[in-house]
Amino acid sequence: MAEREVRLPGCAACGKVRFPPLDSCPYCGQPGGEEKVLSGVGTVYSFIVLHRTFHPAFEADLPFAIAVVDLEDGPRIAARIEGPPEAVSIGMRVAATYFDRESWTELRFTAHDN
Numbered sequence: 047m048a049e050r051e052v053r054l055p056g057c058a059a060c061g062k063v064r065f066p067p068l069d070s071c072p073y074c075g076q077p078g079g080e081e082k083v084l085s086g087v088g089t090v091y092s093f094i095v096l097h098r099t100f101h102p103a104f105e106a107d108l109p110f111a112i113a114v115v116d117l118e119d120g121p122r123i124a125a126r127i128e129g130p131p132e133a134v135s136i137g138m139r140v141a142a143t144y145f146d147r148e149s150w151t152e153l154r155f156t157a158h159d160n
C-alpha cells in the first residue's frame with residue numbers, strides 16, 4: 047500500500063538528505079543513515095513541457111510539465127507538475143501529491159500557496 051510520503055536517506059554524520067538514494071553520503075562519505083520523511087514542499091528550479099511521449103500510456107495526458115524541484119528540506123528531484131503547463135514557472139512553490147497507478151504510486155507536484 048502506498049504510504050504517500052516523500053522519503054529519502056539522510057546522513058547520520060552531516061544531516062544532509064541524498065537523492066538518488068546511495069549507500070553512503072556523497073557529501074561526507076559516511077555509510078548508511080536513516081530514511082527521513084520530508085515535507086514534500088519545494089520550488090521549481092527548471093521545467094520542460096512535453097508535447098509527445100515515448101510511451102502510448104501517457105499520450106492522453108499531453109501536454110504536461112516535468113520539473114526539477116528544489117525540496118525545502120532535501121535535494122533536487124524531478125517529477126510531473128499537475129495542471130496546465132502554462133501555469134508552471136521557475137520559482138513557483140509546489141507541494142507533493144500522489145497519483146495512483148495500477149501497481150505503483152507516482153510522485154507529482156502541484157501548486158502550493160506558501
Ligand SMILES: [Zn+2]
Nearest residue numbers: 057060071074
Ligand atoms: Zn554526510
